[in-house]
Amino acid sequence: MQDAITAVINSADVQGKYLDGSAMDKLKGYFETGELRVRAASVISANAAAIVRDAVAKALLYSDVTRPGGNMYTTRRYAACIRDLDYFLRYATYAMLAGDPSILDERVLNGLKETYNSLGVPISSTVQAIQAMKEVTGALVGPGADKEMGVYFDYTSSGLS
Numbered sequence: 798m799q800d801a802i803t804a805v806i807n808s809a810d811v812q813g814k815y816l817d818g819s820a821m822d823k824l825k826g827y828f829e830t831g832e833l834r835v836r837a838a839s840v841i842s843a844n845a846a847a848i849v850r851d852a853v854a855k856a857l858l859y860s861d862v863t864r865p866g867g868n869m870y871t872t873r874r875y876a877a878c879i880r881d882l883d884y885f886l887r888y889a890t891y892a893m894l895a896g897d898p899s900i901l902d903e904r905v906l907n908g909l910k911e912t913y914n915s916l917g918v919p920i921s922s923t924v925q926a927i928q929a930m931k932e933v934t935g936a937l938v939g940p941g942a943d944k945e946m947g948v949y950f951d952y953t954s955s956g957l958s
């Protein structure tokens with residue numbers, strides 16, 4: 798896993814150089830949003846179950862996936878879907894705190910598309926649910942933090958697409 802600081806330092810180290818202006822600007826941006834990120838993470842962790850519930854209501858309930866024959870039909874599969882959304886939310890929050898998406902590649906996206914395809918989990922509905930979580934979370938954490946989180950919901954969505 799990388800974070801905004803190690804990403805900038807590793808790339809300077811590869812070139813055997815001190816940080817240049819643009820690297821310093823990246824770090825500055827990261828430090829300046831530090832408090833915003835920590836505050837957003839604590840709001841999200843206090844409301845995680847509600848965020849997932851609202852996103853499911855917005856994007857999935859009463860659609861084909863929850864009807865008989867749909868991939869969320871049966872309580873076991875419904876629960877698996879809720880759990881997956883909770884993973885996406887938690888790891889997006891970690892990535893937002895780190896200011897770097899590598900944790901999503903390593904722990905969430907690695908092999909996930911193949912797993913979903915082999916189990917018949919519909920990717921488009923999953924992406925819709927992730928986008929619904931982005932909206933619900935954004936409204937909750939407020940301006941600024943909504944953008945910081947949005948990056949990682951989008952990263953997960955495009956990693957699955």
Ligand SMILES: CCC1=C(C)/C(=C/C2=NC(=C\c3[nH]c(/C=C4\NC(=O)[C@H](C)[C@H]4CC)c(C)c3CCC(=O)O)/C(CCC(=O)O)=C2C)NC1=O
Nearest residue numbers: 862868869874877878881884904905916918919922923926
């Ligand atoms: C921490 C990283 C991590 C992730 C991301 C993860 C995902 C993940 N989701 C799975 C299943 C599943 N995922 C879903 C999800 C959905 N079905 C829908 O129709 C909805 C659109 C969607 C929810 C948004 C369902 C229903 C299953 C069970 C499928 C089955 O067994 O038939 C499975 C197969 C094994 C299992 O059932 O537990 C994995 C590995 N596991 C992990 O360890």
